[in-house]
Amino acid sequence: MDIERIRQDFPILYNNPNIVYFDNAATSQRPKQVIAAIADFYETANANPLRGLYDWSMDATARYENARAHLARFIGAPSPEQIIFTRNTTESINLVAYSYALENLEEGDEIVISVMEHHSNILPWQMAAKKTGAKLVWMEPDGEGVITDSEIEAKIGPRTKIAAIGHVSNVMGVTNPVEKVINRAHKMGAVVLIDGAQAAPHMKIDVKELDADFYALSGHKMLGPMGIGALYVKREIIEKLSPFLTGGEMIEYVTRESATWAELPHRFEAGTVNAAGAAGLDAAVTYLENLGFDFIREREEILTARLMEKISELPYIRVYGSKDPKKHCGIVTFTMDGVHPHDVSSVLNEDHVCVRAGHHCAQPLMQYLGVGSTARASLYFYNTEDEVDRFIDRLSAIREVMGYGA
Amino acid sequence: MELKQLYREIVNEHNLHPSHKGTMQDPTLVLRGVNPSCGDDINLQLKIENDVITDAMFEGSGCAISQASVDMMIDDILGKSRDEALDLAGKFMGMIRGTATEDDLEELDEAAALSDVSHMPARVKCAVLGWHTMEQALAEV
Numbered sequence: 360m361d362i363e364r365i366r367q368d369f370p371i372l373y374n375n376p377n378i379v380y381f382d383n384a385a386t387s388q389r390p391k392q393v394i395a396a397i398a399d400f401y402e403t404a405n406a407n408p409l410r411g412l413y414d415w416s417m418d419a420t421a422r423y424e425n426a427r428a429h430l431a432r433f434i435g436a437p438s439p440e441q442i443i444f445t446r447n448t449t450e451s452i453n454l455v456a457y458s459y460a461l462e463n464l465e466e467g468d469e470i471v472i473s474v475m476e477h478h479s480n481i482l483p484w485q486m487a488a489k490k491t492g493a494k495l496v497w498m499e500p501d502g503e504g505v506i507t508d509s510e511i512e513a514k515i516g517p518r519t520k521i522a523a524i525g526h527v528s529n530v531m532g533v534t535n536p537v538e539k540v541i542n543r544a545h546k547m548g549a550v551v552l553i554d555g556a557q558a559a560p561h562m563k564i565d566v567k568e569l570d571a572d573f574y575a576l577s578g579h580k581m582l583g584p585m586g587i588g589a590l591y592v593k594r595e596i597i598e599k600l601s602p603f604l605t606g607g608e609m610i611e612y613v614t615r616e617s618a619t620w621a622e623l624p625h626r627f628e629a630g631t632v633n634a635a636g637a638a639g640l641d642a643a644v645t646y647l648e649n650l651g652f653d654f655i656r657e658r659e660e661i662l663t664a665r666l667m668e669k670i671s672e673l674p675y676i677r678v679y680g681s682k683d684p685k686k687h688c689g690i691v692t693f694t695m696d697g698v699h700p701h702d703v704s705s706v707l708n709e710d711h712v713c714v715r716a717g718h719h720c721a722q723p724l725m726q727y728l729g730v731g732s733t734a735r736a737s738l739y740f741y742n743t744e745d746e747v748d749r750f751i752d753r754l755s756a757i758r759e760v761m762g763y764g765a
Numbered sequence: 766m767e768l769k770q771l772y773r774e775i776v777n778e779h780n781l782h783p784s785h786k787g788t789m790q791d792p793t794l795v796l797r798g799v800n801p802s803c804g805d806d807i808n809l810q811l812k813i814e815n816d817v818i819t820d821a822m823f824e825g826s827g828c829a830i831s832q833a834s835v836d837m838m839i840d841d842i843l844g845k846s847r848d849e850a851l852d853l854a855g856k857f858m859g860m861i862r863g864t865a866t867e868d869d870l871e872e873l874d875e876a877a878a879l880s881d882v883s884h885m886p887a888r889v890k891c892a893v894l895g896w897h898t899m900e901q902a903l904a905e906v
């Protein structure tokens with residue numbers, strides 16, 4: 360496939376050929392098909408879905424539910440009823456922490472997470488632990504960022520009731536051994552939440568094959584709009600799960616004293632839903648399917664290998680995580696001797712290169728790595744070899760700008 | 766001024782060769798200032814005798830702008846009274862908000878080089894860390 364033709368689908372990239380966007384792990388760009396789907400919803404079908412008995416509302420409902428069914432197929436969920444639309448991964452994980460963890464944890468129980476988690480997969484569990492008296496237990500990676508079998512067995516035990524782990528680390532780019540975590544946790548009678556925010560844009564997800572109990576993702580990292588995400592929940596769990604937020608559109612019958620809940624999954628989607636966002640996500644999933652994950656992965660591996668090879672020639676750069684570009688999911692986190700990551704990022708910005716600098720919402724990992732902050736270049740299939748070369752060229756000029764001679 | 770020029774002409778010198786970095790014996794006031802989002806972290810030490818700042822030093826780490834800014838601030842506040850130092854801090858904050866007068870900038874001396882940070886919202890917290898920490902330290906007196 361021709362990358363230049365693909366880039367023509369992305370107006371922000373096509374209109375700004377001088378800008379190198381390497382912050383895809385924070386949010387991806389959106390193709391015009393996604394933007395068109397959102398506009399088309401508002402221009403041709405805008406009405407409040409799920410309630411109106413007229414054509415526009417029924418059309419809006421159909422688009423919303425088609426998006427759900429499509430996403431369910433995309434991640435291998437047995438039925439659309441097991442897909443709850445949320446705002447993003449953070450809200451998905453909070454839903455599980457409030458509706459599942461608070462009702463099922465007792466004092467002395469353990470929640471197992473890893474030190475590589477994004478804050479969104481840490482803070483909800485800290486909250487649940489505080490409120491229930493459960494204990495938070497941390498899995499730690501080895502030097503290459505790998506959580507070993509023995510670490511999984513040591514940390515997930517008979518007291519474990521919930522394990523929550525990122526499918527792909529947003530800092531190291533490493534794909535975690537989620538199958539092993541799920542196997543071990545199920546043997547111990549625990550449920551597992553997978554934070555798929557960084558995985559869903561890059562690889563085929565099959566929640567049924569994984570046997571995940573909960574799988575959370577964000578639309579905006581996988582070409583979809585901001586403000587729409589999802590949570591997959593296993594059938595036997597979702598049937599017993601209490602609502603998270605309450606209000607309109609999630610009820611069956613309401614009296615002055617009480618209410619009964621709407622059918623699945625609507626009881627988890629209180630208030631007017633983000634139907635336009637869902638329509639955009641539907642188009643994003645179509646776009647990813649048309650490209651195919653084989654192509655996406657191949658492009659990412661070519662670009663990551665090129666970037667890692669060239670960056671390794673700069674002696675003052677340290678790259679974190681695996682030495683194998685195939686184990687980075689397009690994410691290359693690094694530091695530059697003597698130059699703070701914020702200065703790296705600011706100087707690159709002046710040269711029209713967008714990279715992230717800071718703690719990447721993963722402060723426990725930064726503490727574990729012994730760094731205050733890092734810079735991160737994250738690639739996606741629409742990036743080019745030329746962009747990698749421009750990035751390296753600008754990067755190699757920074758130390759001189761910062762007063763370290765030529 | 767463009768960022769690269771700002772680094773080359775002012776910031777690098779204060780970042781790489783600070784005049785006031787180190788540990789003070791018997792400081793009157795010590796306060797830590799942190800920008801949690803970027804990891805800028807300074808420990809400001811002031812010696813105040815008869816309401817005059819007779820010595821000031823800082824320790825810490827962070828981006829070049831945060832470190833250079835605190836070093837330039839100390840140039841500005843040495844020998845000043847508490848009120849004069851707070852007045853300068855107000856002028857520096859005004860400069861970052863884009864409301865400082867020519868006279869204010871002159872009084873801020875080299876620190877006025879950071880006026881272009883007012884166009885760099887992502888770097889405002891870095892530039893004001895030292896000044897903000899000093900304000901807080903003096904407010905505790």
